[in-house]
Amino acid sequence: MIAHNPSYAFSVLRFDDGSIHQQLVSFVKRVSRQQPRLKPQNGLVSVDQTESTHRDIVFLLDSSDEMQNDFKAMLGFVERMVEKLNVDTGKDRVSVVQYSREPSVEFYLNTYKTQQDVSDNVQIMRHKGGRPLNTGAALQYAKDNIFTTSSGSRLQQGAHQILVLLTGGRSHDDVRNAVKNLKGIGVMVFVVGTKNADTLEIQSISQEASHAFFVANSNDLSIMEQQIFSAIEKGETPAIKSVSDDPNRRDIVFLLDGSDDSQQRFSNIKDFVERIVANLNIDANRDHVAVVQYSNTAEIHFNLRRYPTEDDVIDAVRGLSHKGGHPHNIGAALRYVKDHVFTSDSGARLHEGVPQILILLSGGRSADDIETPVRILKEMGVITIAIGTNDADTLELQTISHEPNHALSITDYEELPTAKQDVMSLLRDAFHHVEKTAPTKDFEFNRESRRY
Incomplete structure (x- = not known):
């Protein structure tokens, strides 16, 4: 730190x-x-x-x-x-x-x-x-x-x-x-x-x-x-810019449940992402969006620097194919976005003071440990909004989320539209949380290699 x-x-x-x-x-x-x-x-x-x-x-x-x-x-x-x-x-x-x-x-x-x-x-x-x-x-x-x-x-x-x-x-x-x-x-x-x-x-x-x-x-x-x-x-230089004061300048990563359990509702999941994107201000100098799917493993569909316009992002979301797989390894998925999405190489603007926001959709309890990746994401300053169905663990969602009110519950993915207004409200408030969410690190200890 x-x-x-x-x-x-x-x-x-x-x-x-x-x-x-x-x-x-x-x-x-x-x-x-x-x-x-x-x-x-x-x-x-x-x-x-x-x-x-x-x-x-x-x-x-x-x-x-x-x-x-x-x-x-x-x-x-x-x-x-x-x-x-x-x-x-x-x-x-x-x-x-x-x-x-x-x-x-x-x-x-x-x-x-x-x-x-x-x-x-x-x-x-x-x-x-x-x-x-x-x-x-x-x-x-x-x-x-x-x-x-x-x-x-x-x-x-x-x-x-x-x-x-x-x-x-x-x-x-x-x-x-x-x-x-x-x-x-x-x-x-x-x-x-x-x-x-x-x-x-x-x-x-x-x-x-x-x-x-x-x-x-x-x-x-x-x-x-x-x-x-x-x-x-590589000639790295330190970032010494002040915290962004533009409420429409955010890095938003959608971490989508792509497990076997979500296959029948994947169109609802994609529709929800589209609805949120349509209410953002996507531009090279404003909101950036990335999408990742997870089940037993995680994979990135596009990173934060890939698409500079709303139309490009929506087209990419509509073209998403369901990943599949079992079980829900949410801990590994959180670690994946930390290592591969919330990084400068992938377009994250953390060092410019831009709020880093993760929107997680979960249809079940995690089969692996979430404690370490959750802690590290919070220490980095990532603001997590967790949305879970009835099959998700409420306490787990609250643990993952930035604050208890950042954990939202729905009966089924079909009800995602009802969560839209709550999500948009949290997104509008995100840049006010940046000063309180002091980022500290972008790494995790690996006991095998002793490497971060």
Whole structure:
């Protein structure tokens, strides 16, 4: 959740694993090639293609009681990083902050102007101690007190703003608002986790689920490294746009029951989708629609970027063939839309602040586990509307839906027209939920591969 992109989140057994520091240095070195220059306009940050080679780098170190034995390794990590930077030329500036219950600045971005001075002062740092671990407060502190002009930040001049967080535990407080605030001013956040760090928490609002890994030991670092460099080579840039204020700018995914049980009513299902689409404002810059069918497996019929007009979408819906299959694996279907539909490659505009909406039609109880994919979709910020027949499980629908009133019950798919007005009302309210539904991640842990 905290890192800017999941490819910037690392987990290691110990901070004295020397092989990780070179990897992180490589990231920081490459930032100037991948990050657009940022200029404030009317109080907001916008993208300018002018490239900057200046970086303001803040190290935020977990110095809680639990990390006392690891503190020396963390300082060594920072030292090796600083050795690779361009502090002496003035291109790079460095600040270090410790935190546990409260944050404490060691030195600001404009305190030291040479690599030797920075390194010398890192070496004499003493472990702060304290508990619990308030990462949210520390991130907000960095935003309010370090990434400022008075502390040496050159954000106004277009210098890249970078935060490197080293943490060994789960945050005791909420990090979402602080993360949102940092990203709002264009700060790129890198995270290295160890010990009891929550791997889900340290992930960012990811654009590609395959870019995040859990490193169980040093032998796994080479596997992650290749993926990281692949992401860099693609020239990914952070999304720092504000939340969309257009109520007709939504990404809407229909997840349709295509099981054997729905075959006789599939024409009713298609008619319902048509009726909803006819009330949207489909356009390249407004509402986008995707359709997926599921039963024991899921398959996409068209993604969010496929059809730019209402007529195109309706024609595609009318041409849908019933999938068939048994049983209802709703958990797998939810995971499928997370991995294959709510992604940048498929046209999702999550990183532009566009509401991400899932409309699920269910004619039966799920035969597989829904808990994990439901949680991850909610953490991503997806707003789910669940519509179920009498054969569906009411409690399950409420669990899947964004809020209890987003779960709608009908007797049979033939009664879908009666749910249309409720669905349209929820769709109109969707963009008001975006601020409250802070997206946190776009991934899921795979125990076999230890990959996200």
